[in-house]
Amino acid sequence: MSKTNVVLTIPEPYRFELAERPFPKIRAGYAIVRNEYAGVCLEGSRIWTRHDFEKFYGGLQSDYPDGLGHESVGVVEQVLPGSNFRVGDRVVIFQGDWCGHCHSCLNGLSPTYCTANSYPPKPGMKRVAMAGIQDWNESESGGWAMAHYRIAPEANMMRIPDGLDFKYAQAANCSCGAAWSNQEIMDIRPGSTVLVAGVGFITLGHVISALYRNCTVIALIRNKYREEILRRMGVEYLVDPEDADWLEKIRALTYEGQGVDYGIDGSGHPYYQKKIMEATRVYGNINFSGHIPGQSLQLEGLRDVVDPQHTFTGQHDVRKIDRESLVRMLCNPQVQKNIDAMVTHVFPMSKAGDAFDVQVSKQCGKIFLQPQL
Ligand SMILES: [Zn+2]
Ligand SMILES: [Zn+2]
Missing domain, CATH: 3.90.180.10 (Medium-chain alcohol dehydrogenases, catalytic domain)
Structure with missing residues (x-):
């Protein structure tokens, strides 16, 4: 046959x-x-x-x-x-x-x-x-x-x-491959503070890669099932994005309260993209690893690019x-x-x-x- x-x-x-x-x-x-x-x-x-x-x-x-x-x-x-x-x-x-x-x-x-x-x-x-x-x-x-x-x-x-x-x-x-390659592009250094938001499997890959790099990981998360996965990985800092003081909570976890070094969104949703931009320090790195058809993010030149001097990255696969x-x-x-x-x-x-x-x-x-x- x-x-x-x-x-x-x-x-x-x-x-x-x-x-x-x-x-x-x-x-x-x-x-x-x-x-x-x-x-x-x-x-x-x-x-x-x-x-x-x-x-x-x-x-x-x-x-x-x-x-x-x-x-x-x-x-x-x-x-x-x-x-x-x-x-x-x-x-x-x-x-x-x-x-x-x-x-x-x-x-x-x-x-x-x-x-x-x-x-x-x-x-x-x-x-x-x-x-x-x-x-x-x-x-x-x-x-x-x-x-x-x-x-x-x-x-x-x-x-x-x-x-x-x-x-x-x-x-x-x-998952880990797409995340690792994005983090190589961002040149994430050991000891950095990494904020992840929109926690799906690409973000979980980012968490694994960032922990491997000895970074402190903070997650903006609402999904209780995935919170449990993060806890099993040893992520201590979970912040509800609906909390009125979500931004203060994140800043309090960073050096001199200046904001995180790297902000990563895995969802493609502007709700999370805006939040990681707000929480990332000046000269920090922003990464978009997710995408949703039809969703778009509006940027204001001075407020969102020039003043924070963020570097934006985002790419598919490895x-x-x-x-x-x-x-x-x-x-x-x-x-x-x-x-x-x-x-x-x-x-x-x-x-x-x-x-x-x-x-x-x-x-x-x-x-x-x-x-x-
Ligand atoms: Zn895939
Ligand atoms: Zn080719």
Whole structure:
């Protein structure tokens, strides 16, 4: 019997299907990986409930109905002659395609910014990113993480050290990976005070990364379930953003009451973005690691930029130059304990609907699927 692939799809809101598809095909520069874990990201919060993620980028499609998931780890199943990988290698797949010629590829930056993952598509192609990978390989499956098998560009694969469990390696994608790379860009120094707000799984990754850097972490948080996760990680300072004196409480925790050194929002909501800007000291750093379609923040030049002299950053996924330091962090035992606290649910892919429902409920940290089960 010839080998096939099994691919998760969401044909309509609140209904998923495990569809049988032909086994993937690859061209030079790509490998086929058997997925062991896949992280639930926007699939749960947006695609499961209303399919609006497909209308991003001014109506151009960035996600497609033939597959889901961009975060996975697994075992190399097939390579072509001349590959730098071997069948059986355990790998992290960093999301998206790789062209090798653009600013992002030439400077070791994040695949999301590679021209192969943004519009217009490569010559001869109609789609980008995960779908583009599948089409470029003239394959009928394999673009996505929530599937038995996935096609990955070898340039975006990294071998996992022998002693590192798949579960911790999986945190290299959104969550710890995106957070670590943003913190490298911000150059967060040990001993700094870091305020996080809008606590979802990317923010939880920021907390893990900031604690690893020996920073003092303060969280602006209302979600009681996620407060408990932060307490298990050892975060002592939790402030309710609805408290009348929330700002005084935060300032009182900082050197000379001058405000935090770094303010990070993981929600994309202006409510939290404004609050972290208010609480960050002059010459401090502001980072936006989350985004919500249709939300925008109004800035007043003097009040919000010139007077505070804040540096603004924010980027998707993991820069290539940060991959080694990221995986070194994931090997740290305390970091692994905190990942155990962050990953509150692991579901077999056959129960993906339950996973998406839990994600929507916000009574969770990061959720992983096991695509083989
Ligand atoms: Zn590129
Ligand atoms: Zn993600």
